[in-house]
Amino acid sequence: MTNPFLSSEEYDERAHALYNEGQYDEALQLLREGLALYPQAVELHVGVGYARLAREEYMWARRSFDDALTLDPEHEDALAGLGEVLLKFGQHDAGLQAFERTIELGYEDDVDLMLQIGRALFREGFVEQSLQYFDRAVHQAEDSAEAVACIGYAQHRLGNDVEAMVALRRSLVLDEQFAEGRVYLANLLYDAGDVDGALAEFEKTSPEDHWDELGIWRLMELKKTVYKLADDDGELKPWEARLVELAGEPDAIDELLAEVEQSMLEEEQAEGQPSQGQLETLGTLLTGLVGQQQAGELGEQGSTSTDVLMADNGVHRVVMRDGSTFEGSWEEIVQALRDARDAGRPLDEYMAIEARRFYGATGLRVASHAPEAFLRGGADAGMLRIVR
Template sequence: MTNPFLSSEEYDERAHALYNEARYDEALELLREGLTRYPQAVELHVGAGYARLAREEYAWARRSFEEALMHDPEHEDALAGLGEVLLKFGQVEAGLRAYDRTIELGYEDDVDLMLQIGRALFREGFVEHSLTFFERAVRNAEDSAEAVACIGYAQHRLGNDVEAMVALRRALVLDPKFAEARVYIANLLYDAGDLDAALLEFEQTTPEDHWDELGIWRLIELKKSVYKLKDSDGELKPWEARLVELAGEPDPIDELLAEVEQAAVEADTEDGHPSQDQLEALGSLLTGLVGQQQAGESPGEQGSGQANEPGAATTDVLMADNGTHRVIMRDGSAFEGSWEEIVQALRDARDAGRPLDEYMAMEARRFYGATGMRVASHAPEAFLRGSADAGMLRIVR
């Protein structure tokens, strides 16, 4: 529906509001309409660039930013957006030049812009460059807890944990309610082995303060360990509910692939090896699934570089021998038998009576909290192999 009486500024304001609500499709549709009426409106081209960027449509985003710069070569937001797109295309020198141009134009005192550029550099792995922009932000806003914390994040990524902790502590002094910095500190303490201090920091957060599952798993395990809480304890319920929120709805393709892996384990013939027909059928199913997934992607999604790789994991399962295996735990204890028998023995040693699937899911969560690595829990073999990859046990045979 057209809006015949809107000015270009009104189009920009309405699209910006939609963008802030993560309604990128609607924002882009509105910006397109605005550009048909005001094709030289720089702000509308810039807005379209950022909407495209959010949709991972990088080629189209680049076009929008370049169009904006044709009309205004010194537009700081267009330069920042173009710099991010160029980094994603691997044109690092050109991207850095676009960012440096904002400094040459005198925008160093624009704290929000410096943080935006710093975060983009950080996300793309140019941490040292990101640190210089974060430091510029702090020089112009010494009381900004957000800017100071960004220096802490960059220092940690560079391996400077002492400097990182100093910056993050300073951020909390500036804003004691800055939960993001506190969660980060708690995870640093956990990684350093100072579990009591980590729990103290975690306990000053709420479930809503967490936007990553790792900190919540660590908090749950620390509470259970220190306070001897049972899995069903009501104190853990809000944290478990937050985990469900963060996990979101399961992806149908991932669920189907998990079923295929489970079928592969169960499809062995009596002599302990899957038949050729079974292998071919499972391989065809996997190929079809991947094809269906790729066919359903938009051009922006194909360019995101996040395609699944189900083949490698499934090959391991298909080639597994269903005979006797032996695993050695970190404490030196050893278990032998089939994959299922080993998991049953582990379950009995730790939590006898719990259903096997619940035990694997619980242990997978504990391993994730301890290592940050996800461990499959839908089948005994996948669970044990994932646990070995996470360093929680060793498979001898």
């Protein structure tokens, strides 16, 4: 029900608070309510655009940003939102022009806006262009650890790890409590072979500072090696608890597969016969059941009947940002990705490393505990596309 006692600014503020909490549906409902009373309120149209963008409703988001710019052609947040939507649609030149328009209008000193545009470019693979906006943000706020760290993430994405480490170290000088930058730096040091430096940085973090499993596994490994800790040492317990928390609760399919595997192993032990072939067959059938549950989504995306049938049979297709295509089960696709880019690395470690890279590129958390969750999270982050 609408509340006539709220001003358009109050609707905007309340919706913004909901948006920041990730309650996009509630924010959108409140914004609609406000627009029913204040249809000319530019900020409410902009808010709807960003709520739609967060829900990946890009066409509707574009319409809202267009409505806002019709009312105010020089609204910087609407221009930034429109630019991001245009990039999603592949209209790169128009998107870049929308971003550049904010500079022409004199918003170069808006640090948050520059970071927002930089991250949008970063997520869509325009890393060099994103650096320009990150540099602008740092120029305006040299003491912003977040802005400096963004330069580090971009340099890493471009393969410039020395420059990346310099930027990340600088961000930590500015803010010793900047956990995101410290975890990222520790992982870069580990990748570079500086295990002492990596351990020193990891030990300055707490379990709650970590949002993917990779850093925790590495920290535990280093502690065991350097301090000769046993696997059940109490010092490792908080980190193990965080791993469990990040992995989340298994879903119904995971539990069913675990039960099937256990029963197969028990049968194998009882009969003294290998049951791997049976287990693989049943696993394929269960994967097919998952595919059937997803067929409706595939149909909505315009999949052909052949695509749906293949998905039902557990065969999926993933297209990477460079155009390379991979087919197979979720695990087979991740294995192929691993073999193409980092052959020999354990699959769980590869997913954790890529999840960290995705986070550095997009600011979005990607699960790394299972191949399907990893690929779907990568698609949500815009780093790949699931065709079926």
